[in-house]
Amino acid sequence: MEFDELQQIWDSQNNQPLYVINEKALHNRIQSKMKQGLHITNISELLLIIIHLSAGSFILGVNLFNHRGKISLYVLAAWMFVTALYSLVSRIRRIKGTHRFDRSMHGDLNYALSVATYLVRLSQIMRWNILPVGVLTLLSLWEGGKSFWGAGFILVVFVFGFYVSRWEHNIYKGRKRELEVLQKKLETKG
Amino acid sequence: MTEKEQLNILEEWLGLHKGLIFKIVRAYAVAMMDHDDLFQEIIVQVWHSIPAFRQESSVTTWLYRISLNTAIKWTQKERKHSQSETLDNVQHILQENKIPVDERLAWLYQEIYKLDEIDRSVALLLLEGFSYKEMAAILGITESNVGVKINRIKKQLIAKSKNYDYHGI
Numbered sequence: 613m614e615f616d617e618l619q620q621i622w623d624s625q626n627n628q629p630l631y632v633i634n635e636k637a638l639h640n641r642i643q644s645k646m647k648q649g650l651h652i653t654n655i656s657e658l659l660l661i662i663i664h665l666s667a668g669s670f671i672l673g674v675n676l677f678n679h680r681g682k683i684s685l686y687v688l689a690a691w692m693f694v695t696a697l698y699s700l701v702s703r704i705r706r707i708k709g710t711h712r713f714d715r716s717m718h719g720d721l722n723y724a725l726s727v728a729t730y731l732v733r734l735s736q737i738m739r740w741n742i743l744p745v746g747v748l749t750l751l752s753l754w755e756g757g758k759s760f761w762g763a764g765f766i767l768v769v770f771v772f773g774f775y776v777s778r779w780e781h782n783i784y785k786g787r788k789r790e791l792e793v794l795q796k797k798l799e800t801k802g
Numbered sequence: 803m804t805e806k807e808q809l810n811i812l813e814e815w816l817g818l819h820k821g822l823i824f825k826i827v828r829a830y831a832v833a834m835m836d837h838d839d840l841f842q843e844i845i846v847q848v849w850h851s852i853p854a855f856r857q858e859s860s861v862t863t864w865l866y867r868i869s870l871n872t873a874i875k876w877t878q879k880e881r882k883h884s885q886s887e888t889l890d891n892v893q894h895i896l897q898e899n900k901i902p903v904d905e906r907l908a909w910l911y912q913e914i915y916k917l918d919e920i921d922r923s924v925a926l927l928l929l930e931g932f933s934y935k936e937m938a939a940i941l942g943i944t945e946s947n948v949g950v951k952i953n954r955i956k957k958q959l960i961a962k963s964k965n966y967d968y969h970g971i
Binding site: 613618619622628638721787794798 | 824854867870878906923940963966
Protein backbone atom coordinates (compact mmCIF):
# COMPACT_ATOMS: atom_id res chain seq x y z
CA MET A 613 0.00 0.00 0.00
CA GLU A 614 1.09 3.56 -0.63
CA PHE A 615 0.75 6.21 2.03
CA ASP A 616 -2.34 7.72 0.36
CA GLU A 617 -4.15 4.39 0.83
CA LEU A 618 -3.14 4.27 4.48
CA GLN A 619 -4.49 7.80 4.82
CA GLN A 620 -7.82 6.72 3.28
CA ILE A 621 -8.09 3.81 5.70
CA TRP A 622 -7.38 6.19 8.58
CA ASP A 623 -9.95 8.73 7.39
CA SER A 624 -12.63 6.04 7.08
CA GLN A 625 -13.17 6.13 10.87
CA ASN A 626 -14.06 9.83 10.94
CA ASN A 627 -17.75 9.23 10.32
CA GLN A 628 -18.14 6.38 12.78
CA PRO A 629 -16.93 7.02 16.35
CA LEU A 630 -14.94 4.11 17.81
CA TYR A 631 -16.72 4.26 21.15
CA VAL A 632 -19.90 5.37 22.85
CA ILE A 633 -19.42 7.32 26.09
CA ASN A 634 -21.32 6.33 29.21
CA GLU A 635 -21.92 9.93 30.37
CA LYS A 636 -22.99 9.04 33.93
CA ALA A 637 -19.97 6.80 34.56
CA LEU A 638 -17.66 9.46 33.10
CA HIS A 639 -19.11 12.14 35.36
CA ASN A 640 -18.72 9.93 38.46
CA ARG A 641 -15.17 8.97 37.58
CA ILE A 642 -14.11 12.58 36.91
CA GLN A 643 -15.54 13.71 40.23
CA SER A 644 -13.60 11.02 42.11
CA LYS A 645 -10.40 11.81 40.16
CA MET A 646 -10.70 15.49 41.05
CA LYS A 647 -10.76 14.57 44.72
CA GLN A 648 -7.50 12.68 44.30
CA GLY A 649 -5.93 15.91 43.02
CA LEU A 650 -2.92 15.91 45.37
CA HIS A 651 0.08 14.69 43.48
CA ILE A 652 2.76 12.49 45.06
CA THR A 653 5.25 15.38 44.96
CA ASN A 654 2.85 17.58 46.93
CA ILE A 655 2.24 14.84 49.48
CA SER A 656 5.98 14.15 49.95
CA GLU A 657 6.76 17.84 50.44
CA LEU A 658 3.89 18.50 52.82
CA LEU A 659 4.71 15.38 54.84
CA LEU A 660 8.37 16.43 55.12
CA ILE A 661 7.42 19.91 56.31
CA ILE A 662 4.78 18.71 58.79
CA ILE A 663 6.89 15.87 60.22
CA HIS A 664 9.99 18.02 60.72
CA LEU A 665 8.01 20.91 62.21
CA SER A 666 6.12 18.60 64.58
CA ALA A 667 9.23 16.66 65.61
CA GLY A 668 11.22 19.89 66.13
CA SER A 669 8.43 21.45 68.22
CA PHE A 670 8.00 18.27 70.27
CA ILE A 671 11.73 17.97 71.03
CA LEU A 672 11.98 21.67 71.86
CA GLY A 673 8.89 21.51 74.10
CA VAL A 674 10.05 18.44 76.01
CA ASN A 675 13.53 19.93 76.46
CA LEU A 676 12.15 23.26 77.69
CA PHE A 677 9.88 21.59 80.25
CA ASN A 678 12.75 19.46 81.43
CA HIS A 679 14.75 21.28 84.09
CA ARG A 680 18.03 19.89 82.80
CA GLY A 681 17.66 20.65 79.08
CA LYS A 682 20.24 19.00 76.83
CA ILE A 683 22.24 20.96 74.28
CA SER A 684 22.13 18.10 71.76
CA LEU A 685 18.30 18.20 71.84
CA TYR A 686 18.27 21.96 71.21
CA VAL A 687 20.57 21.41 68.26
CA LEU A 688 18.37 18.53 67.04
CA ALA A 689 15.21 20.70 67.27
CA ALA A 690 16.97 23.51 65.39
CA TRP A 691 18.09 21.01 62.74
CA MET A 692 14.49 19.82 62.32
CA PHE A 693 13.27 23.40 61.85
CA VAL A 694 16.01 24.11 59.30
CA THR A 695 15.04 20.95 57.37
CA ALA A 696 11.36 21.99 57.39
CA LEU A 697 12.35 25.46 56.15
CA TYR A 698 14.54 23.97 53.42
CA SER A 699 11.63 21.74 52.28
CA LEU A 700 9.29 24.74 52.25
CA VAL A 701 11.71 26.91 50.22
CA SER A 702 12.32 24.04 47.76
CA ARG A 703 8.57 23.60 47.35
CA ILE A 704 8.01 27.32 46.66
CA ARG A 705 10.88 27.35 44.13
CA ARG A 706 9.46 24.26 42.41
CA ILE A 707 5.97 25.75 42.12
CA LYS A 708 7.37 29.04 40.79
CA GLY A 709 9.36 27.12 38.19
CA THR A 710 6.21 25.45 36.82
CA HIS A 711 5.49 28.37 34.48
CA ARG A 712 8.91 28.24 32.77
CA PHE A 713 7.85 25.43 30.42
CA ASP A 714 5.84 25.73 27.22
CA ARG A 715 2.89 23.44 26.53
CA SER A 716 4.51 21.46 23.75
CA MET A 717 5.41 17.80 24.24
CA HIS A 718 9.05 18.84 24.64
CA GLY A 719 8.11 21.47 27.23
CA ASP A 720 5.92 19.01 29.07
CA LEU A 721 8.69 16.40 29.14
CA ASN A 722 11.17 19.02 30.35
CA TYR A 723 8.78 19.92 33.14
CA ALA A 724 8.28 16.26 34.13
CA LEU A 725 12.06 15.84 34.05
CA SER A 726 12.62 18.90 36.26
CA VAL A 727 10.12 17.50 38.81
CA ALA A 728 11.84 14.09 38.66
CA THR A 729 15.27 15.72 39.14
CA TYR A 730 13.87 17.68 42.07
CA LEU A 731 12.51 14.49 43.68
CA VAL A 732 15.81 12.66 43.15
CA ARG A 733 17.71 15.54 44.81
CA LEU A 734 15.20 15.89 47.66
CA SER A 735 15.17 12.16 48.42
CA GLN A 736 19.00 12.13 48.36
CA ILE A 737 19.24 15.07 50.77
CA MET A 738 16.63 13.56 53.08
CA ARG A 739 18.48 10.27 53.02
CA TRP A 740 21.74 11.85 54.16
CA ASN A 741 19.79 13.97 56.62
CA ILE A 742 19.22 10.77 58.61
CA LEU A 743 22.91 10.82 59.58
CA PRO A 744 23.03 14.14 61.55
CA VAL A 745 19.60 13.40 63.07
CA GLY A 746 20.85 9.95 64.14
CA VAL A 747 24.10 11.32 65.58
CA LEU A 748 22.29 14.06 67.52
CA THR A 749 19.73 11.57 68.86
CA LEU A 750 22.47 9.19 70.02
CA LEU A 751 24.32 12.12 71.57
CA SER A 752 21.23 13.13 73.54
CA LEU A 753 20.80 9.52 74.74
CA TRP A 754 24.43 9.49 75.85
CA GLU A 755 23.95 12.86 77.61
CA GLY A 756 20.91 11.47 79.40
CA GLY A 757 22.83 8.39 80.47
CA LYS A 758 20.52 5.93 78.70
CA SER A 759 21.42 2.23 78.48
CA PHE A 760 23.70 0.76 75.81
CA TRP A 761 20.86 -1.46 74.53
CA GLY A 762 18.47 1.46 74.14
CA ALA A 763 21.06 3.37 72.12
CA GLY A 764 21.78 0.22 70.09
CA PHE A 765 18.08 -0.13 69.22
CA ILE A 766 17.86 3.52 68.10
CA LEU A 767 20.98 3.02 65.98
CA VAL A 768 19.44 -0.01 64.26
CA VAL A 769 16.26 2.00 63.53
CA PHE A 770 18.29 4.80 61.90
CA VAL A 771 20.38 2.36 59.85
CA PHE A 772 17.17 0.65 58.68
CA GLY A 773 15.68 4.05 57.74
CA PHE A 774 18.84 4.92 55.81
CA TYR A 775 18.60 1.74 53.72
CA VAL A 776 14.84 2.00 53.13
CA SER A 777 15.27 5.59 51.92
CA ARG A 778 17.75 4.32 49.33
CA TRP A 779 14.93 2.19 47.88
CA GLU A 780 12.66 5.28 47.62
CA HIS A 781 15.50 7.28 46.07
CA ASN A 782 16.07 4.54 43.47
CA ILE A 783 12.39 4.63 42.44
CA TYR A 784 12.69 8.36 41.67
CA LYS A 785 15.97 7.76 39.84
CA GLY A 786 14.30 5.07 37.71
CA ARG A 787 11.43 7.39 36.76
CA LYS A 788 13.88 10.14 35.86
CA ARG A 789 15.84 7.74 33.64
CA GLU A 790 12.64 6.76 31.77
CA LEU A 791 11.84 10.41 31.11
CA GLU A 792 15.39 11.05 29.89
CA VAL A 793 14.99 8.18 27.42
CA LEU A 794 11.73 9.69 26.14
CA GLN A 795 13.30 13.13 25.82
CA LYS A 796 16.21 11.66 23.88
CA LYS A 797 13.80 9.86 21.54
CA LEU A 798 11.98 13.12 20.88
CA GLU A 799 15.13 15.14 20.27
CA THR A 800 16.99 12.57 18.18
CA LYS A 801 16.72 13.21 14.49
CA GLY A 802 15.33 10.22 12.61
CA MET B 803 -13.69 30.89 35.57
CA THR B 804 -16.25 28.96 37.63
CA GLU B 805 -16.29 25.17 37.84
CA LYS B 806 -19.65 25.16 36.05
CA GLU B 807 -18.25 27.18 33.12
CA GLN B 808 -15.24 24.88 32.97
CA LEU B 809 -17.52 21.84 32.86
CA ASN B 810 -19.64 23.40 30.10
CA ILE B 811 -16.54 24.01 27.97
CA LEU B 812 -15.39 20.43 28.61
CA GLU B 813 -18.77 19.06 27.49
CA GLU B 814 -18.71 21.26 24.39
CA TRP B 815 -15.17 20.19 23.45
CA LEU B 816 -16.00 16.56 24.13
CA GLY B 817 -19.10 16.77 21.94
CA LEU B 818 -17.16 18.23 19.04
CA HIS B 819 -13.77 16.54 19.34
CA LYS B 820 -14.23 13.24 21.17
CA GLY B 821 -13.16 11.43 18.00
CA LEU B 822 -9.58 12.66 18.25
CA ILE B 823 -9.35 11.54 21.89
CA PHE B 824 -10.72 8.11 20.92
CA LYS B 825 -7.99 7.74 18.30
CA ILE B 826 -5.25 8.56 20.80
CA VAL B 827 -6.77 6.20 23.37
CA ARG B 828 -6.85 3.38 20.85
CA ALA B 829 -3.31 4.06 19.66
CA TYR B 830 -1.83 4.08 23.19
CA ALA B 831 -3.85 1.43 25.06
CA VAL B 832 -4.69 -2.17 24.22
CA ALA B 833 -7.03 -3.63 26.88
CA MET B 834 -10.54 -2.19 27.18
CA MET B 835 -9.87 -1.34 30.85
CA ASP B 836 -6.83 0.65 29.74
CA HIS B 837 -8.93 2.50 27.16
CA ASP B 838 -11.18 3.58 30.03
CA ASP B 839 -8.27 4.50 32.26
CA LEU B 840 -6.43 6.55 29.65
CA PHE B 841 -9.62 8.22 28.46
CA GLN B 842 -10.52 9.48 31.92
CA GLU B 843 -6.92 10.56 32.53
CA ILE B 844 -7.02 12.62 29.34
CA ILE B 845 -10.42 14.12 30.22
CA VAL B 846 -9.20 15.15 33.67
CA GLN B 847 -6.06 16.77 32.18
CA VAL B 848 -8.15 18.54 29.53
CA TRP B 849 -10.46 19.79 32.28
CA HIS B 850 -7.48 21.15 34.24
CA SER B 851 -6.07 22.80 31.11
CA ILE B 852 -9.22 24.78 30.22
CA PRO B 853 -8.37 27.94 32.25
CA ALA B 854 -4.94 28.05 30.54
CA PHE B 855 -6.43 27.95 27.01
CA ARG B 856 -5.80 31.39 25.47
CA GLN B 857 -7.11 30.70 21.95
CA GLU B 858 -3.61 31.20 20.52
CA SER B 859 -4.05 27.82 18.84
CA SER B 860 -7.15 25.98 17.66
CA VAL B 861 -9.07 23.79 20.12
CA THR B 862 -8.05 20.72 18.09
CA THR B 863 -4.33 21.56 18.37
CA TRP B 864 -4.73 22.24 22.09
CA LEU B 865 -6.55 18.96 22.65
CA TYR B 866 -3.88 17.06 20.73
CA ARG B 867 -1.17 18.64 22.87
CA ILE B 868 -2.83 17.77 26.16
CA SER B 869 -4.01 14.32 25.07
CA LEU B 870 -0.69 13.18 23.57
CA ASN B 871 1.32 14.45 26.54
CA THR B 872 -1.06 12.64 28.89
CA ALA B 873 -0.94 9.43 26.84
CA ILE B 874 2.87 9.41 26.81
CA LYS B 875 3.06 9.94 30.56
CA TRP B 876 0.34 7.34 31.10
CA THR B 877 2.40 4.71 29.26
CA GLN B 878 5.25 5.38 31.72
CA LYS B 879 3.11 4.57 34.74
CA GLU B 880 3.03 0.82 34.05
CA ARG B 881 -0.44 0.51 35.51
CA LYS B 882 -1.83 -1.34 32.54
CA HIS B 883 -4.40 -4.00 33.17
CA SER B 884 -4.34 -7.47 31.79
CA GLN B 885 -7.17 -8.61 29.56
CA SER B 886 -8.06 -11.33 32.10
CA GLU B 887 -8.63 -8.95 35.01
CA THR B 888 -12.01 -9.31 36.77
CA LEU B 889 -14.02 -6.23 36.07
CA ASP B 890 -17.45 -7.23 37.34
CA ASN B 891 -17.85 -4.25 39.68
CA VAL B 892 -16.37 -1.68 37.32
CA GLN B 893 -18.64 0.61 35.38
CA HIS B 894 -17.13 1.16 31.94
CA ILE B 895 -16.96 4.68 30.57
CA LEU B 896 -16.25 3.69 27.01
CA GLN B 897 -18.24 1.09 25.17
CA GLU B 898 -17.14 -0.12 21.79
CA ASN B 899 -19.40 1.06 19.02
CA LYS B 900 -21.15 -1.94 17.52
CA ILE B 901 -20.31 -1.18 13.93
CA PRO B 902 -18.26 -3.36 11.62
CA VAL B 903 -14.68 -2.07 11.81
CA ASP B 904 -12.51 -2.10 8.71
CA GLU B 905 -9.99 -4.88 9.21
CA ARG B 906 -7.31 -2.71 7.62
CA LEU B 907 -7.96 0.04 10.16
CA ALA B 908 -7.44 -2.45 13.01
CA TRP B 909 -4.18 -3.48 11.34
CA LEU B 910 -3.10 0.16 11.00
CA TYR B 911 -3.74 0.79 14.71
CA GLN B 912 -1.76 -2.33 15.51
CA GLU B 913 1.21 -1.07 13.50
CA ILE B 914 1.01 2.38 15.08
CA TYR B 915 0.96 0.75 18.52
CA LYS B 916 4.20 -1.07 17.68
CA LEU B 917 5.99 2.28 17.26
CA ASP B 918 7.60 3.87 20.32
CA GLU B 919 5.60 6.50 22.27
CA ILE B 920 7.10 9.48 20.46
CA ASP B 921 6.79 8.04 16.96
CA ARG B 922 3.21 7.06 17.74
CA SER B 923 2.41 10.74 18.37
CA VAL B 924 4.10 11.76 15.14
CA ALA B 925 2.18 9.08 13.20
CA LEU B 926 -1.15 10.22 14.67
CA LEU B 927 -0.47 13.87 13.88
CA LEU B 928 0.63 12.94 10.36
CA LEU B 929 -2.50 10.90 9.67
CA GLU B 930 -4.66 13.67 11.13
CA GLY B 931 -3.26 16.00 8.49
CA PHE B 932 -1.31 18.45 10.64
CA SER B 933 1.33 20.54 8.86
CA TYR B 934 5.03 20.23 9.73
CA LYS B 935 4.81 23.61 11.41
CA GLU B 936 1.84 22.59 13.58
CA MET B 937 3.48 19.29 14.46
CA ALA B 938 6.70 21.07 15.41
CA ALA B 939 4.70 23.37 17.71
CA ILE B 940 2.81 20.48 19.33
CA LEU B 941 5.93 18.36 19.82
CA GLY B 942 8.30 21.23 20.66
CA ILE B 943 10.95 20.13 18.13
CA THR B 944 12.20 21.68 14.88
CA GLU B 945 10.34 21.28 11.58
CA SER B 946 13.37 19.56 10.07
CA ASN B 947 13.36 17.01 12.91
CA VAL B 948 9.63 16.45 12.29
CA GLY B 949 10.40 15.92 8.59
CA VAL B 950 13.07 13.31 9.30
CA LYS B 951 10.80 11.43 11.70
CA ILE B 952 7.87 11.50 9.25
CA ASN B 953 9.97 10.15 6.38
CA ARG B 954 11.13 7.26 8.51
CA ILE B 955 7.63 6.47 9.84
CA LYS B 956 6.06 6.66 6.37
CA LYS B 957 8.67 4.28 4.96
CA GLN B 958 8.17 1.93 7.91
CA LEU B 959 4.36 1.84 7.54
CA ILE B 960 4.52 1.39 3.76
CA ALA B 961 7.05 -1.44 4.14
CA LYS B 962 4.83 -3.18 6.71
CA SER B 963 1.80 -2.81 4.45
CA LYS B 964 3.59 -4.77 1.73
CA ASN B 965 3.54 -7.81 4.00
CA TYR B 966 -0.06 -7.26 5.08
CA ASP B 967 -2.40 -9.89 3.71
CA TYR B 968 -5.86 -8.35 3.34
CA HIS B 969 -8.38 -11.05 2.45
CA GLY B 970 -5.50 -12.90 0.82
CA ILE B 971 -4.87 -10.03 -1.65
